[in-house]
Amino acid sequence: MPARRQHRPCPARKKEQEEIQHGEIDDQQAGEIAHAGEIQPAGEEHQRHAQRRQQGAQCISEGPPAPVVYPEKEEAPCPDDRHHDVHRRRQIHGAGSNLPPEWNPVPQEIGQPQRQQGQDQVGKQYGQGTDQRTFFGLHDRSLFQKRQAPYYGGTDAADRNYTGSETPAQIAPAFAPRRALWYDISTGGHMDGRMHALRRRIWLLMALLIGVSMMRLTGCLAPAPAAKLVTIETSDMRLVMYTTAGTVREVLQQAGISLGQMDRVEPDLWQEVQDGATVRVVRVEERQETERRPIPFSQKIIKSEALPPGERKLLQLGVNGEEEIVYRLVLENGQVVERTEAQRIIIKPPVDEIIAVGLQADLPSVPITGTLVYISAGNAWVMRGTSASRRPLTSSGDLDGRVLALSPDGEWLVYSRAETGGRPHVLNSLWIVGTSILNEPSYPLGIEGVMYAEWTADGKGIIYSTAERTGGAPGWRAHNDIWKATIYGLTPAGKRTGNERITTLTQKLLDPPAETVYSWWGTHFALSPDGRWLAYGQADEVGIIDLRAGTRSPLLHFAAYHTYGEWVWLPELSWSPDSRYLACSVHGQMEGMDPEDSPVFDLWVVERTGAVKVPIAPDVGMWTAPAWSPARRLPDGSRESAIAFGVAYSPRNSQDSRYDLYVMDRDGSNRRKLFPPADMPGLVAPELAWSPDGRRMVIAHQGYLYLLDVDSGTWQKLTADGQSGQPRWAGEPTAGEEDMGHGEETTTKDSGR
Structure with missing residues (x-):
């Protein structure tokens, strides 16, 4: 801020004040001077001021002088700031008051020498030369005319009124008295440049205030938002602050609080903050926790017909397993609020304890032709010669039932064991065991993940298809x-020592076809008796594959059945003994229904070239499971075979219906019911095996095996453990039947396998 300029009175006034203080002016003279509002000059100074008044009056009465030409120098300030406005002086002292003599401006004569450098009467510095301000400015015509209109309104010393529109000649006599406007009564002196600066500042401030008010009215300047009191709470602090932020996100940014990806804020980040609001930041994080637990083993008691009644035998010692469980933890502000299982891995599977209990079986012994095998309590069992000679072939108890294939001569059994070694992608593995010698060892074949396997016609190998285990339903692909x-x-059986070395040589015959909507479930396969043709059944198609040529030939097309579940219906297949015809179940159509939702299932017979396609048993149900019998020679020398199949109690609801077992000739004639008798419940689904001579069959029903004579219809119970199923029957045909199947141009010897 600039320093305040000190007021400097003129030398005459200063001299008169000193005379009053020293007693040189009496009280009457001092009163007259005080009444005039100014100290009157004395002596030579008084005479000089009187001369100025006379010259000023004469100059004004004669009118404004001609313009004066001044040197081109910077204009010097007026030597006396006290003579500014006569109108203001009249307002202070009244219309008839006398003015001090020195207030009458006396312009310098034109042509007078220029004023030298120095100070004027009020102490202002001036340079050389004269200008309009040196002569008090108002005797100059141009300045006089410029200020005329806004400057001379009011009343002069003679109480004459002026409107401000008079000419200079009209107001010239009153010009000198109207110069006393800036006389300051409070200080007894004249106002200097500080008053001008103060007035300019006041006007600027007033203009600024008016501008701000207008901007507010027009919306150009929004009012400053009011500060709000907000409380922020986190897991480790509580912060109270004033803020002008609009949203929760802005408040957190001002507070310097960063958020994690999973953190939760209450209220939401986009909501507006209210005064007195509380913002809660919940720190959310995820962790994994691993825990290992033992898996206790289970005890299995199986009924064994190989032991004396009541006798118990420990077949396998139980061992606990171990599993690893991975949990996903959700923490809020360090506290666990959610704990879910994310993964479970079996590190070591448990081994069940298996105890065999002797069963008192009052079952008569029945002769068995060839070799009959079946699964009971997860193990493979065999009957050879008679039903009383049954014995287990395995003791692991882990057969999964996907593969149970008996060689054509009945000497070897290939079976699949479920994978329990902790390998997540392996479905199972193939093993082989002999059926002729007691306590023969089992041998791994080195083949894993098998959905289907069947012996070739020559008995030297197998045809199989693979799959892998998956985590979701159905558990495989x-x-x-x-x-x-x-x-x-x-x-051969007579030469085995129990230390045989079994090896395999694998060869890929055919790549998978293009994937269909249900191909993940799999395909049903059936190898022809001559070993050349492989029938396949998909959800919407039945066809054959020429293994020699490696080609596929579709035979039947139909709509895939919509199960509305995580399973797929596939056609069941069975070859005729001469490898010429194929019996299969087919999804039929029903008028007025969507083909995929039709509940109709028929039994068809199709010639392998596609020349004959006949539905021989309509509306039998989805689990009809046809099984073509081996051919047998009749007394008259002719050969015949039959087809066994199931018929649903409720064909239009065959998925949950019970079934009766029927048999008929290959042309659909002589259809008759075989099993079960009237006092037994129906079959869940036909599960049977024909004898090698084609005269008998073994049926699995309610955990028991029944031997049924096809000609007489009589049956005999073979097992009493209640856990038997999946029978397989093979062996050399009886005398007179070894030439069956040679009526077809393609024979076993000509199969090329």
């Missing part, structure tokens, strides 16, 4: 490929 494995080291 089929590859639908075709492989052949040649098995070496299959020593």
Whole structure:
């Protein structure tokens, strides 16, 4: 801020004040001077001021002088700031008051020498030369005319009124008295430049205030938002602050609080903050926790017909397993609010304890032709010669039932064991065991993940298809490929020592076809008796594959059945003994219904070239499971075979219906019911095996095996453990039947396998 300029009175006034203080002016003279509002000059100074008044009056009465030409120098300030406005002086002292003599401006004569450098009467510095301000400015015509209109309104010393529109000649006599406007009564002196600066500042401030008010009215300047009191609470602090932020996000940014990806804020970040609001920041994080637990083993008690009644035998010692469980933890402000299982891995599977209990079986012994095998309590059992000679072939108890294939001569059994070694993608593994010698060892074939396997016609290898285990339903994914494995080291029964070395040589015969909507479930396969043709059944198609040429030939097309579940219906297949015809179940159509929702299932017979396609048993149900019998020679020398199949109690609800077992000739004639008798419940689904001579069959029903004579219809119970199923029957045909199947141009010897 600039320093305040000190007021400097003129030398005459200063001299008169000193005379009053020293007593040189009496009280009457001092009163007259005080009444005039100014100290009167004395002596030579008084005479000089009187001369100025006379010259000023004479100059004004004669009118404004001609313009004066001044040197081109910077204009000097007026030597006396006290003579500014006569109108203001009249307002202070009244219309008839006398003015001090020195207030009458006396312009310098034109042509007078220029004023030298120095100070004027009020102490202002001036340079050389004269200008309009040196002569008090108002005797100059141009300045006089410029200020005329706004400057001379009011009343002069003679109480004459002026409106401000008079000419200079009209107001010239009153010009000198109207110069006393800036006389300051409070200080007894004249106002200087500080008053001008103060007035300018006041006007600027007033203009600024008016501008701000107008901007507010027009919306150009929004009012400053009011500060709000907000409380922020986190897991580790509580902060109270004033803020002008609009939203919760802005408040947190001003507070310097960063958020994690999973953190939760209450209220939401986009909501507006209210005064007195509380913002809560919940720190959310995820962690993993691993825990290992033992898996206790289970005890299995199986009924054994190989032991004396009541006798118990420990077949397998139980061992606890171990599993690893991975949990996903959700923490809020360090506290666990959610704990879910994310993964469970079996590190070591448990081994069940298996105890066999002797069963008192009052079952008569029945002769068995060839070799009959079945699964009971997860193990493979065999009957040879008679039903009383049944014995277990395995003791692991882990057969999964996907593969249970008996060689054509009945000497070897290939079976699948469930994978329990902790390998997540392996479905199972193939093993082989002999059926002739007691306590023969089992041998791994080195083949894993098998959905289907069947012996070749020559008994030297198997045809199989693979799959892999998956985490979701149904637990596997089929590859639908075709492989052949040649098995070496299959020593005949009379020459085996129990230390045989079994090896395999695998060969891929066919790549999987293009994937369809249900190909993940798999395909049903059936190898023809001559070993050349492989029938396949998909959800919407039945056809054959020429293994020699490696080609596919579709035979029947139909709509895939919509199960509305995580399973797929597939056609069941069975070859005729001469490898010429194929019996299969087919999804039929029903008028007025969507083909995929039709509940109709028929039994068809199709010639392998496609020349004959006949539905021989309509509306039998989805689990009809046809099984073509081996051919047998009749007394008159002719040959015949029959087809066994199931018929649903409720064909239009065959998925949950019970079934009766029927048999008929290959042309659909002589249809008759075989099993069960009237006092037994129906079959859940037909599960049977024909004898090698085609005269008898073994049926699995309610955990028991029944031997049924096809001609007489009589039956005999073979097992009493209540856990038997999946029968397989093979062996050399009886005398007179070894030439069956040679009526077809393609024979076993000509199969080229």
